[in-house]
Amino acid sequence: MPDLILASASPRRKELLAQIGVVFEQCNVDIDETVLPAERPEDYVRRLACEKSQQGSQQNASQWAVLGADTTVVVDGKILGKPVSKEDSLVMLKQLSGRTHQVMTGVALTYQGQTDSQVVVTHVTFKTLDPVLCQRYWQTGEPCDKAGGYGIQGFGAVFVEKIEGSYSNVVGLPLAETAELLCKTGIKFWQH
Known part of the structure; x- marks a missing residue:
């Protein structure tokens, strides 16, 4: 019996959660990811993570905790989503070239009607x-399916000169902070 539901179809989040030995099931949630007018990037990822965990909790009507997360790339205060075309991808990479950007992930855990969340930033x-x-x-x-148009855990690693902060955050789930949220509800990691 799992302790947790991961409200995400992301194979990267699945691998990261499994890496720390959490027993879980996945469910897919469908939310509107439109940025609200004047919404700050950190508020955006927190809101989406909370919406995902809350919708996952409602869908499953369960006593289990539900984890939601959302990751975005931010340069000059602007959110870079997933590229919609080759041209879009090339524009994004040009914006990131030779510069430092931020990767922000909101992580939210809904349990017994309460939602706790954090935002983690890596440079x-x-x-x-x-x-x-x-x-x-x-x-x-x-x-194609990566915020900011690159994957640090794949071929895109050759672009990265330096990171400051959580590597797993850039992949899509900050593990130290996620483990901290899980501990608050008694969910164990390092299980086999």
């Missing part, structure tokens, strides 16, 4: 990117 510095390399990266297919 990621890209080397200066060759436009030909960016074109080749698009051809890998990796940028």
Whole structure:
């Protein structure tokens, strides 16, 4: 019997949660991810994480805790979502080239009608990117479903010069902070 429901279809979040030995099931939730007018990036990821965990809790009508998360890439205060085309991807990579950006993840846990949440920020510095390399990266297919158009855990790792903060946050789930939230409800990690 699982202790937790992960309200996400993300294979990366599934792998990260399994990495710390949490017993869980996944459920997919469908929420509107439109940014609200004048919404700050940290408020945006927190709101979406809370909505995901709360909707997952309602869908499952369960006594189990439900974990939701949302990750976005932010440069110059602007949220970079998932690229919708090759051109969009190349524009994003150009914005990130040779600069430091922020990866923000909201993590929320809903349990017994209460929702607790955190926002984690990691600073990621890209080397200066060759436009030909960016074109080749698009051809890998990796940028399509990644916030900011890159995956640090995949081919996009070659772009990263330095990170300050949680690596797992950049992948999609900050593990130290997630474990902290789970402990508050008595959910164990390091289980086999």
